Amino acid sequence: MERAANLTADDFRALADALPQMAWVAEPSGDIIWYNRRWYDYTGTTIEQMRGWGWRDVHHPDHVERVVERISEAFRTGEPWKDTFPLRGADGEYRWFLSLAAPHRGPDGAILRWFGTNTDITERKGLERRLARHAIDLRRSNEELEQFAYVASHDLKAPLRGIENLVGWIEEDLEGSLTGDVQTNMELLKSRVRRLDSLLDDLLAYSRAGRADATMDTVDSKALVEELAVLVSPPEGFTITADASLPTLQAARAPLTQALQNLIGNSIKHHDRPGEGRIRVETKPGGDAVEFVVTDDGPGIPEQFRERVFGMFQTLRPRDEVEGSGMGLAIVRKLVDRQGGKVWLADGSDGRGLAVHFTWPRDGRKGQADGLDG
Structure with a gap:
């Protein structure tokens, strides 16, 4: 000194x-x-x-x-x-x-x-400009992709309805004459039409996911899950439980509802024992974010496939066994991402089933759903 x-x-x-x-x-x-x-x-x-x-x-x-x-x-x-x-x-x-x-x-x-x-700070300024251009390009690409998905799914509906009507007219004209392989193939054709219709609906839902989610509301998530348990019309004997831990929070109601509905619907659709299946929806303690957990006791998803199933049109079982477009978890991920949260899969309880975890901002502030300041 x-x-x-x-x-x-x-x-x-x-x-x-x-x-x-x-x-x-x-x-x-x-x-x-x-x-x-x-x-x-x-x-x-x-x-x-x-x-x-x-x-x-x-x-x-x-x-x-x-x-x-x-x-x-x-x-x-x-x-x-x-x-x-x-x-x-x-x-x-x-x-x-x-x-x-x-x-x-x-x-x-x-x-x-x-x-x-x-x-x-010339280099930093250059990097900022490049990042800004990339952000603009990425936003434009996303908008174009979403617009394409909307137009494709919307415009394909009309010819699909025409095919569906045509199949119905053929069945009426050949009533009593459809036997054997012809009947089987006709049923297969109708099944494919229904599948394509479902795929287009899900593609449209994916393109719209998270778009109109700016309106915040006070959401009683326990009451919301109880409403969805009735809305999804589970098979007789199937139970859906809304845990007491489910909180009331400030949230965008529409995307949260869609995320929970997709997860509950997926669990029912892919359950191997629907007559006695169980789903439990609960939350884990957290900070600024609510960690929702939707757990079922179905067949689960092997760990090596748990990232793949979040992709578009991804299914692990043949579509002839389980009708579905493979868009359910892709839509959930997009909804959660739009809120700044994360979604991941884990084993269910007692070594069976699947637990889907996702975070959601507690007070409606996007970008902090992981519980960290942005």
């Missing part, structure tokens, strides 16, 4: 010149009285050119008025200052800098000097 107290002004100048940033000192009025060597090396100027407010000469003409206005206000109010702007180098090219300035005050609170630094 004693050696540090003996440092001279030349020592501090040498320290300032070694900084990777430009450094400067200004009078309380804002007149610049000193720059470190980094400033002169970059701008190719002299202290005589830069004294006072001469620094304006190396600012980009599109930004200089804004910078002068903002820094003048900081010098007037005595508040610390932060801004970004391009500065012209000795080669005539401009680079972006982050400028920070703070006042140094005396014992009476009066400003004695201003100290500031300029840090080159």
Whole structure:
């Protein structure tokens, strides 16, 4: 400490010149009285050119008025200052800098000097621009894909209805004559038509998932699950339990309802013992997020397939055994993602079945459904 107290002004100048940033000192009025060597090396100027407010000469003409206005206000109010702007180098090219300035005050609170630094952030600015372009391109691609899914599913409905009607008319014309393989093939044709109709419905639901979810509401999730337990019309003997842990929360009701309904419906559809099947919906303790768990006692999903089933049109059993488009979990993931949450699969209780976990923001704030600040 004693050696540090003996440092001279030349020592501090040498320290300032070694900084990777430009450094400067200004009078309380804002007149610049000193720059470190980094400033002169970059701008190719002299202290005589830069004294006072001469620094304006190396600012980009599109930004200089804004910078002068903002820094003048900081010098007037005595508040610390932060801004970004391009500065012209000795080669005539401009680079972006982050400028920070703070006042140094005396014992009476009066400003004695201003100290500031300029840090080159050109690479960061370039990265930000590239990320912004990528975000725009990604948003446009998503919008185009969703529009395609909507148009495809909507426009294909009409010819599909025509095929369905045609099959019905053929059956009426051949009533009493359909036997053997012809009858079997006719039933297979009708089954394929129903499957395509279901697939188009699910494709349309996927394209719309999470779109109109901005309206927040007070949702009693226990009452919601109890309503869904009736709405999905489970087979006789199948039980759906809404656990007492299910909370009341501020949430977008429509997407939460759709996510829970899809999961409950999936569990029923793929259960191997529907006459005695059980589903339990509960929540786990958390912070800003509610962790919902939908557990069934069905056949479950082998661990090696648990990521695959979140893809579109993915099923593990032949569609002739279980009617379905393979879109249920894809829709759930999209709904949860739109709320900033996560969804994952785990084993059910007692070594049987499947537990689907997903997080949902407790107070409607998207992007924090994992319980962490964004």
